[in-house]
Structure formats: structure tokens, C-alpha cells
Amino acid sequence: MEQKNQKLLDIGKNNVLGKRIIAHLDMDAFFASLEEAGSPIFKGKPIVVGSDPKNGQGRGVVSTANYKAREYGIHSALPISIAWRLSQKAKAEGKDEAVFLTVDFERYEKAHDEILEIIKKYSKEVEPASIDEFYFDLSYLKNYKKAEDICKKIKEEIRKKLKVTCSVGIGQNKLISKISAGMKKPDGLVVVKEKDSEKYLELLPVRKIPGIGPKTEQVLKDKGIEIVKDLKKLSKTELREIHGKWGEDLYYKVRGIDEDPIVESREAKSIGEQMTFEHDTLNFVEIGEMFENLCKGVFKSFLQSGFKTFKTVGITVRFSDFETKTTAKTLKKESKSEKEFIIETLKLLLPYMDKRKNPRKKLIRLIGVKMEKLSSQNILI
């Protein structure tokens, strides 16, 4: 009870300007749409952006499939080898074979920046939530009709400039806007007004709430909870037991209460790279080469990031049975040395290549390196 009062006080404090109008803009099949828009020969074809399928032998997953490819059952996170098979099957049925493309981040980042510029013409508070999602504040417009009109304009400008579509949700906070943006994809625009928001949430499957993933969904299902309405029967304490600290936020979220602010930019907490081998291996030369490339890549990003020092280094090893181990070491002092980064990460990696941490000589599928505890301050003498 006391906590609830505290929360309500907090809401009052953050919400000094009164009711908010928040929009969430989510690009439709972003990577695939950009590729399709960029090459006339791809127009109308099923397009799959992801790792190299290598004639069905590739190891990665699908990053984005356009809507045409989705008709074949191809979707994000699907193993690329299966996507390949589905495409071959479609071909055998006389349909178009899918176009497989690898990820071109530079192109997508450029498009991201252009979209950001368009949104910024209409909102002073914009949060790029990922490469293809943006939250922005339209409270200044005072009403939902005007917010809707502005979002139509933004959609139109994006369509004209980039030849791709997006879906937008508008609501009283980030939660409602995000969920509603996903409801009418592609090319949708959904407005959920305050008076409707709680009822709107009640009928949704719990999985629609961002933060509830497959594990939590199952835990809830075992308790007979499938839609948000069921979830509302749980007390804050019960939610805390299921979902820890976040469970308490969830108690409010299912009631349509979410005062998370728009955050225009945030500092990175870690910089890392990882890579899966083409074939699982325990070969020192192969692993060493990969390791060196990863370290160089991470250090290059570190230099470009503007950070001056790191204090923790870490590695990841994934074995052929998919068991994944991480190890980290915090240094005695902040460092800016590439040599130290390599030496310290190598010290963490080596035990996994011999019997110290790999007694059964399992082959390695993936290795990764990263740095954490980054600081923008130079080392003080």
C-alpha cells in the first residue's frame, strides 16, 4: 500500500506537464524492405536478409524476411538452413526462389539516421530504441487527432524519401504506443486513447507485453494465466516472485500505467564481438586467428566510441553442444592498452582449450570477447 502511494507520487512528479501522448514508430521488415527499395530487380521478390545460407549448409539465422518471404514460412531468427529449404520447396512448387542477402549495417544505419531526422522535425524528444524503432513525444499537440495527423505525415515522408513503410502506435505512454504499433503491421497506424487503454490491454495475450518472453509466458501459462486480464489477478508480491524487480513494474503496466521517460541517448555499457566458426573446432591456429580478429575489432570500436578506458574484460565460449560459458576479469586499474586487452582475454580463453576447463575436449562452436566498465575519463595520474 505504501509502495503504491509512492509510485503514484512518482508519477505525479515525472508528469509535471500533465498527460502524455507518446508515439512508437516501428519499421516494417526494415532490412529486407531497404534492400528491396534499393534494387529494382528485387521488387516484389521474397527477400531474406541474414547470414550466408551456403546452399543450405550455413550456420546463422534469418535477420529479416520481407512479407513475401514470410508467406513461405520464413521469419526472423529462423535458422538460415531451414529458410533455404523452404525457399527450395517454394521453387519446386513453381514459385519465386527467395533472394538471400547478407546484412549491410552501414546502409541500414544511414536509413536509420534519415528517419530520425524526419521524426525530429515534429518532436523534440525522440528516443531511437533500436536500429528500426523510435519513441517520440507528441504531448505538445494536446490531442490524439493532431498526433495522428502528424504521424501520417511522418509515415508519408519516410515513404517518399526511403521508399519503405512503417507502423506507428500512439498512446498515453511507451507501453501502449509500442504494443499498438505492432497491431496493424505493415503500414499501420493505431491510436489507443487513455479511456480505452486498460480494456485494450486486458484482452491481449501476456506475451504481447514487452519483457514477457517465452520462459515467463510458460510460467504464467502453468498458472492458468494467458491474457492480461488474468495477470491482473496477481498481487504485486506474486508478480515479484515470478519476475523479480521487474514484476513490480509489471503490476502497473498491466493496468496501463507506465511512466518510463523518453531517453534521447544513453552511453554504452559494453563493447564486444563474437563469431561462430564454420565448423566446430579445437584447433589452436583457427581459434587463435578468430580470437585476434575479434580483439582487433573490439579495440577498434573502443577507439571509435570515444571511451578512454575499460576496466573489465570478458570472453564467451560456446561448445558444440551449445553449452555456453562466460568468464570475466576486472583489472586492478583502468586500462587503455590493446596489448593488455588481448593478454587478459587470452588468459581467460586458454583454459577452455585444454583440460582445465574442457576436460572432455568438446569442440568449440563460438568465441567472443568484450570489454566493460567503460569510462570517458582519461586515466588520472
Next chain:
DNA sequence: TCTGGGGTCCTAGGACCC
């Protein structure tokens, strides 16, 4: 069917200090 790569946040146990 066979599972990428980039991250964030949270938890829990142990070390260590006062």
C-alpha cells in the same frame, strides 16, 4: 530443425571491509 550477433538488465552467492 538446429539454433547469429549486438546489446541490456537482473539475480545470487561469495569476498571483503567496517
Next chain:
DNA sequence: TCTGGGGTCCTAGGACCC
């Protein structure tokens, strides 16, 4: 010989997101 409590840092792992 029996035995605190609080705070912070570190590490490993897990869930989640795009």
C-alpha cells in the same frame, strides 16, 4: 569459542530485445 549486520564489488548465468 561462538558468531552480527550492512554495504559494495565481483562473477556467472539467465531472460529478454531487435
